[in-house]
Amino acid sequence: MESHKITLLGTGLIGQFYTMTLHGQRGRDRVHSVCALTDDEARTFADKWDIPNFTSDMEKAINDPDTDIVIVGIPNDLHEKAVRLAAGAGKAVLCTKPLGRNAKEAKSMLDAVEKSGVFAGYLEDLCYTPKTLKALKSVKNGAVGTVLWARSRETHPGPHSAWFWDLEKAGGGAIVDLGCHCIEIIRGFIGKDIQPVEVICTADTLVHPIEAEDSSIGLIRFANRAIGQFEVSWTFRGGMDLRDEVSGTEGTIWLNHFLRTGFEMFTAAGQKGYVAEKAETESGWLFPVGDEVVELGYVDMFTDMFDSLEKGIPPMETFYDGYVVNAIIDACYRSARTKKWEPVELFEWRGKQETEEISGLKSFDEDHYLIKTERMPDGKTKTILKNKKTGDITQKID
Amino acid sequence: MESHKITLLGTGLIGQFYTMTLHGQRGRDRVHSVCALTDDEARTFADKWDIPNFTSDMEKAINDPDTDIVIVGIPNDLHEKAVRLAAGAGKAVLCTKPLGRNAKEAKSMLDAVEKSGVFAGYLEDLCYTPKTLKALKSVKNGAVGTVLWARSRETHPGPHSAWFWDLEKAGGGAIVDLGCHCIEIIRGFIGKDIQPVEVICTADTLVHPIEAEDSSIGLIRFANRAIGQFEVSWTFRGGMDLRDEVSGTEGTIWLNHFLRTGFEMFTAAGQKGYVAEKAETESGWLFPVGDEVVELGYVDMFTDMFDSLEKGIPPMETFYDGYVVNAIIDACYRSARTKKWEPVELFEWRGKQETEEISGLKSFDEDHYLIKTERMPDGKTKTILKNKKTGDITQKID
Amino acid sequence: MESHKITLLGTGLIGQFYTMTLHGQRGRDRVHSVCALTDDEARTFADKWDIPNFTSDMEKAINDPDTDIVIVGIPNDLHEKAVRLAAGAGKAVLCTKPLGRNAKEAKSMLDAVEKSGVFAGYLEDLCYTPKTLKALKSVKNGAVGTVLWARSRETHPGPHSAWFWDLEKAGGGAIVDLGCHCIEIIRGFIGKDIQPVEVICTADTLVHPIEAEDSSIGLIRFANRAIGQFEVSWTFRGGMDLRDEVSGTEGTIWLNHFLRTGFEMFTAAGQKGYVAEKAETESGWLFPVGDEVVELGYVDMFTDMFDSLEKGIPPMETFYDGYVVNAIIDACYRSARTKKWEPVELFEWRGKQETEEISGLKSFDEDHYLIKTERMPDGKTKTILKNKKTGDITQKID
């Protein structure tokens, strides 16, 4: 039973969630060294979470001789540097989302870990929620047939730290912050081996005094003609809206990760404490979640990362995945400017090289294709057919 | 207390729903004359619904001397002819959705009723669902602030009559059949006096052996920068998915009209009868609706039409609205071909000529704009600010 | 097409809901004469609803020569007098719920209408909600098999008029006010021809300074061993909770009539207007209903009443039903005092005289009864059997 000692870079909300997960329940891995912007912040965090070593010196933290894994949980503009250092130190490196501010940065990080040969994992937690994992399994089992469309939506009233709102540090606005989740969720449902081909995207700054976009809708067309749809916004009112929908030839999946999960509370007195991430109200009808670090995927994510590291196999979410996400985001920003569909540009496609296009042709009899059947209010059944030769469409009622 | 005698053209599903509504509950208006494709169909329908006159001759039905209103419930390619005849006969005319197969046809119908001066109503039932009417009232009262985004989704496994699937008769596929609903719902929430400016749209034929599109996603940008989003499909599995979502600067609205309305049933024995329109299964978990003609808006729609006619005012949904919807649909088809945003071309805009753009600038103090505040898991409150002069983004924690 | 002119007694909330229903949509029946406690209240109401005649004299209103139906919508202690006067005037009489303050009063009203031979209807609106009507139809079709258990729950923060809280005028507290609905809903699902045999009931006054109970839970055992369960309270926080659940040998039904019907709204600005009956908050997450008079059953109730009157048949809800409900309530109050199961005492049972008891014995093979089968996490199926002779219980795994 192996266990790990971890260097954690970053003590913001994501650093807290990571540590809460790793030190939570009966876990056997521990954050051993933590690095914050200042010594004070590092000390406070180390005290709170019982972490032996702390520092504000990133290199020192990475090179702590007792740790074998580096977790990168710092602002986007610092990912590349941190990953290079960790790879240089020959340590496994797990990097939070998005991988880079753009595909160029992501590619550079991918190169760094591939050249040094260290284990690398992309910490895309929302692909690991227990609901998503089970839904993905159902999709793989064929429960919904071929996926035609996947919608992933993440909207809330805006992030909790200043740097997210800063175009230079973040590399973008809601698309970079939230869209990276949605895009990878969509890839999971449609099939990570099916190439994303082109995108159309809006990027608007509607209600905040910022340069970055606070609202965006994007469509991604895949090689088999399936469509992914993301909706991201920092303008949503009512909490954090995290929903995914999947439509396939044989079925449908609806996931609600946060606002409607079977936990409903009305309080006239007030909740008197933390409700849930991005909750906007503390009285009236509230919708808490059970265990946030479970429901948001952190637990299963770290399990996959550490188990894969121990088995010597790649995790479910790799740096290459992070790179593909960044490449799609880059195409989204181009599309928002050109107002046209823009190709997704990848230096290399590691999935299927040839993809069969979706098609639903079903023969009804020798002469006809079946279009559909439906039970009518009067109890009769209508069948709609297309003549294979003439193309005529007819109906019969039984 | 006025009441009306009606000529009904068409005895398909929509004709049945209309008659079920008019003859239902304690209504005082009656279908008096019905016209079907054949005498036999007309007789059967007249017998079933206790209608005195029936015929397969459209002109004869329209000119029935006892009726004062003509309801057009026939395939799209016959709307124009029927409306012209009714207008020529000097009768009030109510036409089912979509108004035309395209804006040119719709414009011709609009001209016909405006020239003859008859009362004309656009039978867009889904704008009249009780939930939609109440939600629209809340929006008008300012409950959600300025609407930034409205999503309307209508998807099911495909229509029940052969002509819908025929490109020539219908004028299009899922966009014409379902998108017309969504577009007008979106206009209602964003504001019918705010001009729709441009659209981007996909139109794919994924699983049916037809020429028309069976799947489409469209975005509509309005003059104030709000975005409407429609999703329509004949490929959805699981019933009829009718949902609307509205995001405003101050609030959110979610409407579910069909599959999740507080009526859930599990049956191992089987429902043994009609479940609901487009239901796919008859055992297991089923989701019926209470009274379909109420929930789908038919009751409130006819009340508005007849009450408006009696008061001499335009109804909530006019032929001009139907025309605008057709113009947006035309732009959608152009966009699907050109793969670019296409302008919505209107011969005349009857709404606001100047529209203020959405903006959410809020001052925090003399020197700063407020970006946001959030309660953190540790109970503290973060406030994120932007310096009005330098543009710097900072945060403070209380 | 017959229509009716109505004398309405009572201008409180229920009188408003009744008139809103009758004068709503395209109805052909009208309130023609209204009676309130004072002339002023009567005039105000008549003006608001366009009613020709008004008075504070109950007899005068009942004897208005132009009306053929009397609707009784006044406090419980006045029902008997009003019904006697209406029956004496030879007019159809429709009485709001509960019929009497107790079974004795209800029996006296039943006798009055049966002796005079006038049409009489029991205005139990919640048995007529569109969802309930459709669910009852499914139950009759066998969709859930034999009903074993029905739960009906109505709770809210307390009624809106002073007399409800007055033990003498109302005849009781939450049981009389809300339980009457629940009991009749339960009878509908279990079968109105199956005799209610005995009840156990709690009646507590927990949070209000009143003599009547503000909270009660009751169980009703029927002749076939099915159990009805009602939960009523004037202490609930969060709005009006109206839910029914039905369990049968072959299925399950869950109805939510008010707080979760597919209409969800978040507003930071405030709803700025009426939300829904008994709503407690005007901002945050709100759950309005579409059209309250439809969803609460008023529309279908009056249709059944007037249609039945015209056809000369009894309505779905009769004075005898109201009497049975009162008899069950009487037994509930006795049980709350004696703390034992108390028999339901009926002067006459008009349903089935002999009822088969529920039993689920299924043979698996010659020697065994089947207890159950279940799919296990490992994909295998377990079958649990009982030996018909020895009674031994065994399992086999396939």
Added chain:
Amino acid sequence: MESHKITLLGTGLIGQFYTMTLHGQRGRDRVHSVCALTDDEARTFADKWDIPNFTSDMEKAINDPDTDIVIVGIPNDLHEKAVRLAAGAGKAVLCTKPLGRNAKEAKSMLDAVEKSGVFAGYLEDLCYTPKTLKALKSVKNGAVGTVLWARSRETHPGPHSAWFWDLEKAGGGAIVDLGCHCIEIIRGFIGKDIQPVEVICTADTLVHPIEAEDSSIGLIRFANRAIGQFEVSWTFRGGMDLRDEVSGTEGTIWLNHFLRTGFEMFTAAGQKGYVAEKAETESGWLFPVGDEVVELGYVDMFTDMFDSLEKGIPPMETFYDGYVVNAIIDACYRSARTKKWEPVELFEWRGKQETEEISGLKSFDEDHYLIKTERMPDGKTKTILKNKKTGDITQKID
């Protein structure tokens, strides 16, 4: 960082869930020795879960020198023996629910562990679901005021192993199997220090060929007049229905643990695999849960047990709790026979000795109590008052 080696008694469904939890994610505790009915079953289980030692000899397993904790996951009639042996061996003992078949057995087990001084935990998983834990915290913070009523419902189509259906081995039917969960959940919400005083209960065998009850409803009255309500059944159709509802003076909580948790799937193709515990269908609309061992409380339960053991404090759920639950169940069976409220008989009450009764008296002004206020459809506000001296109830409208 301490970790534990465990002796597991029992390899049925509960043994599997326990092991799946302990060996799941990155846990540091392991089952080291497993005991089944036969050597073969023990070997198969040990192989599957990578457990070093296996046996069919309970004493040998308990006395495995490498283990420090014994987990009892065997049929109810064997709990007492196993607990005595574990206590005798001086090992910490964790016993599955119910503790005993009755209070006498539970008392004997409680005595055994208290005399020997070993750590003992009651494995009541459903009190540890993440939703329940968070809801309990809100209740403790005062978010719902004083709890007046708690409903806990657990129903499904019946258990998966033969012994559950055997009255002698199980000690009862659905009350023992499912009611034990509900009763402890209720105690948690109402307050574990508030004494349960008396119960009324039904126990019916409706659809299975067994001696034990397959359906039961029970009410528990607590010392402060709050009421607990459990509903248990082996006759439910549609899956496993696990819901809790809490009503307090200031708020409401609704928890849905299984059938409606934000995961909805329609499949025409069939799920092709395990759906969820007690799922009845494999196509149509299905409602899986994310991670069953999390959602059902197993993860947080073992964390509390092991953490408490290490800290030397009692766990949240103790053998005394298990004993109280058994005592309440005993009173339920008596009540089902006598058809009266029966006292809960406890050898010793360890909670509050004196409890204040619930009361909601609020003064409105010097002369009046406030009964309630409500916003009416016309926008006015009604206030209902009771005169402190005369008791008269009046209303005023603003």
